[in-house]
Amino acid sequence: MSGRKRIWNRVRPVFAVSIACAASSAAHAQSMRDVEAIAKERGLTTQDLVAAAKTYTPSGQHDDYVMFASGGHAGQVFAVGLPSMRLLRSIAVFTPESWQGWGFGVGNEILEAGFPKGKPNLWGDAHHPALSETNGDYDGQFLFINDKINARVAVIDLRDWETKQIVKNPLTVSDHGGTFVTPNTDYIIEGGQYSVPFGSEYAPISQYKEKYRGSVTLWKFDRKKGRIDKSKSFALELPPYWQDLADAGKLVSDGYMFLNSLNTEMATGGIEEKNPPFEAGASRNATDFLHIINWKKAVKVYEAGKAEMIEGFPVITLKTSIDEGLIYLTPEPRSPHGVDVTPKGDFMVVSGKLDPHVTVYSFDKIKKAIASGSYSGKDDFGLPILDFDSVVEAQVEVGLGPLHTQFGPDGYAYTSLFLDSAIARWTLGGSYGSSTPEPDWTLVQKTPVHYNVGHISAAEGDTVSPDGKYLVSLNKWSVDRFLTTGPLLPQNLQLLDISHQGTNMPVIYDMPMGVGEPHYAQIIKADKLNPWKIYPEVGWDTVEQNIDPMAPKSKMERVQRNDDGTVDVYMTAIRSHFNPEHVKVKQGDHVRWHITNIERAFDATHGFAVPVYNITASLEAGETETIEFDADIPGTFPFYCSEFCSALHLEMMGYLLVEPE
């Protein structure tokens, strides 16, 4: 072997391919000829074959990374494997989803806890997923996500990939700067978006400056319980700018958070009254404001009892923030969208979408400017404004419509360019600069994407130790990229190979996303996830993540009529029958139907479906659920297992018989 290897090395410069081909087995050579022939027939270039080799993932081979992408107004989270770019699973969050039974008897109390103003709201606009972190690295335990349309935050447990909690923000009805976590997931940050009077109470738009307010909420996370602890959470009042994205400081900037904003013009629109429309009025000024907030200090202020109760929730008012020195502003170029903290926590990168530069702030300079106490002025609400020049480290011209920035492990930053439809790779400076061949703070490459990229996401890209390798461009328009699917087209999630230095940064896969509109995504190394394959024990309560003492057990199945006129059904499910198979109730009965999937095999899911009564559940091995309904319609209703579980799956059914009054 070593002899042959030497020969290879010697002749490689001239005849490498020929020799390599000849040295391979006949079968291998035939296969490679097949590859080229098939490629030719299908119109693939050799570059396409390179991309195919980088992304094709054969049966049974697992992906290296999982991308958790928000579903946008689909209201869900979508998990995508990288590099295959295959959609592994949706996770139902804000919108009922019948395949998972979410909202059709299962999870109803979690959804109901999030109803705004007590009104049933059965969808969400999921925007920014955030993986839980330990010391600034994803730890694979939890996933959080915000709902922009009603200002809510959801908690997903990554042991079973199910939503466990939805909290409604009591102050605002619209959020955007969230979710983002502090480096040890002590708090989940939820910044508002469109300002409203607190509690979304009514006030005429003419009272905008007086009564409308922005906010940022710090939801305390109880990692042990896996729940947001509302009793230890609080908010900060902010001016009625439209706070946009946010990021938490890390390492040197741990304890701070950064929110940008737009519409510091406080435009109130009204095109129909000959006012400038929002798109013009909110874009008038040359700069908006980056909010620099000392959240650790804010926690102390809150704990010292200096917050006011507003809408039943503790709020640190603007006056208190000013008195305590919690919030500083600094100008940022026009209508910023993203603010992203570099891996070491030392720089904050802001993109003003109407400015072709990214603006890089130095945390060191920010600290010094705050310490100096010399501000260039105050905003209309009395917040101190740090002088732009005193805190900026660099501005890099990257292209048109810069939005969001992600980071690699090697001194590169990546910024999405909406108007250019491109991803810019540029170099950081400071201590990062040493690892790139190019000069500091310089544009290196722009790779075209298709089309209108919003967020981008790099592998472990929001952590203190980004992986590089892959970057996903979440493009908003796909136009001609795929077959036309009627007037409504999928988004296009493009995978870029960022493993090489310099200008080599090709698109290697186009993934249509036709089940929602992902806004943002985080990408975690797959081996950090350690999900359950089956529930730990039979009779598992998936809300409490513990055994349900009331769970139906084998040999104790029954239909039990109670003294109060209610009926409890205790049912088990196993391939391939339910027990009991006949459930007889009377019209008007209130029925509590408890089911346990008593299987212990991986993937042995049973569905449970009842007609007319709008009931569907997905019961994974060990899971127990209770579904309640009023048997108000008499009749004969065949229920059945809705998840194809065995050769005798069709026989896994029974009859609900509701006898008329």
Add this chain to the structure above:
Amino acid sequence: MSGRKRIWNRVRPVFAVSIACAASSAAHAQSMRDVEAIAKERGLTTQDLVAAAKTYTPSGQHDDYVMFASGGHAGQVFAVGLPSMRLLRSIAVFTPESWQGWGFGVGNEILEAGFPKGKPNLWGDAHHPALSETNGDYDGQFLFINDKINARVAVIDLRDWETKQIVKNPLTVSDHGGTFVTPNTDYIIEGGQYSVPFGSEYAPISQYKEKYRGSVTLWKFDRKKGRIDKSKSFALELPPYWQDLADAGKLVSDGYMFLNSLNTEMATGGIEEKNPPFEAGASRNATDFLHIINWKKAVKVYEAGKAEMIEGFPVITLKTSIDEGLIYLTPEPRSPHGVDVTPKGDFMVVSGKLDPHVTVYSFDKIKKAIASGSYSGKDDFGLPILDFDSVVEAQVEVGLGPLHTQFGPDGYAYTSLFLDSAIARWTLGGSYGSSTPEPDWTLVQKTPVHYNVGHISAAEGDTVSPDGKYLVSLNKWSVDRFLTTGPLLPQNLQLLDISHQGTNMPVIYDMPMGVGEPHYAQIIKADKLNPWKIYPEVGWDTVEQNIDPMAPKSKMERVQRNDDGTVDVYMTAIRSHFNPEHVKVKQGDHVRWHITNIERAFDATHGFAVPVYNITASLEAGETETIEFDADIPGTFPFYCSEFCSALHLEMMGYLLVEPE
């Protein structure tokens, strides 16, 4: 060029690869070396590279086929491109879906028309999609699909890929043998599944044989209107067997339809009362019954006024069917699942899932047996039973748990084997036999799949002219194929290359399906589809597929308070503003909010989202929608465009101000 080509040809047998490599450009050679190096690093075999070359579809290159797969209890339809196996789009059908706005103000009247017993039912168990056909070939115009849980049928218009109609079956509450179309889409067939008293009325299970009934419904399709015409539809009463899958005859068997059945034992379960569970009771007999129904004759009987009105719907009773000679039975081996008619219409292939054979019936023999009038007996309901031996052409041993059969263009049939987890390729006989190298009616190959395959779908596989090339195995369990996504795993849709004869039939792609559980799919050549890119004119009513005369127009936007206390909002949407931007109403107002997307650009979709009021819409270019609600909660509600439409998308918003009473 031709000189070079000759040299290639001459040396190919010995040095083909070497010469091919040398003849290629240096860049090409380098790329092919890259391909091999990357493959090695990623653990891909050369066979994997062959599969990658067959399936990888570069940016902007379109798929050759579209597979429309049911979403199972997700209630939707999913469109998948072949050979890339990318999920192009979901189409909302039975379950509200907020990304498309379906059921959140848009499509509500279509969903409501399908509510069973008038009770809101907000999900479906979508099973068998059927593409519309002309002369037995898919024509790309419509797609139909059934909802098993409530016995409903939906109509999707493939001009805009939207659901236009949902009809509720008035007789049964559970369907399975549908949807299937007659060769010119005159009728859409919907066979029942679990027997119930007609109308799903109450009757004790002890009265099963007397009061419970099966059925098959023929929904008349009005192609011009794109709607099922309920007034010209009718059903046939069937015995209370569980009718299962169905297929329409074609060419020589046009005018007939075939339904198989299980539980001809009429077992009624009751494991809790020490009865055999359904899985045992319904599997006792060695044979069940294939139903052979002359639907063209049934139409004449219906048109002659010989149907009875039951539950307000015309039903040809069993007695009439017997008197008129509409229905014949013949035995089929144990617990059949699929019945599939061969491309020429001459054979019916049935798989008894507890029998290792497929059983092939000859239509010619069936016709002769019917004509002879000599039956081997009658069933309990008086239906004549054709002698098994007199109608069977062949039985082929294919393996364990055969379920469904599809066809190629070349004399091959393909049968899914649930228990073997494999796809069997076997040869047809008769006039098909001449095109295969193997003997007639013989098993050729079994390719393992992963795992528990249910349906399979071949390219144009249900037509009179199947394409071959690709076959998708819709596997129910994925187990270890992908990263573990918690206890709930995706299904696995595996693509098989069936373009070669003989035993060469490899799996070339594994697609996780983690957004639903597809039961069946049909695969159409992409160039047969001709969807709209934008709606034909601005102000398009997508239900009527015509201009809405009331659609808001540019420069006529307004908020109009009517004398009856209702409010009409006439709004337009265009990048990047709504007009009007302030909508002021009073608490208690009934609001009709009309919006037109006045864009004319491809992919220029706008979303429309209102907090608290549970409203979301997706408005494609030209579309107009009307959303109604009662403004019962006072407050300040920012509405916005939820589909990222432009760099100033965040600024595309406005305020709904609901003044308190």
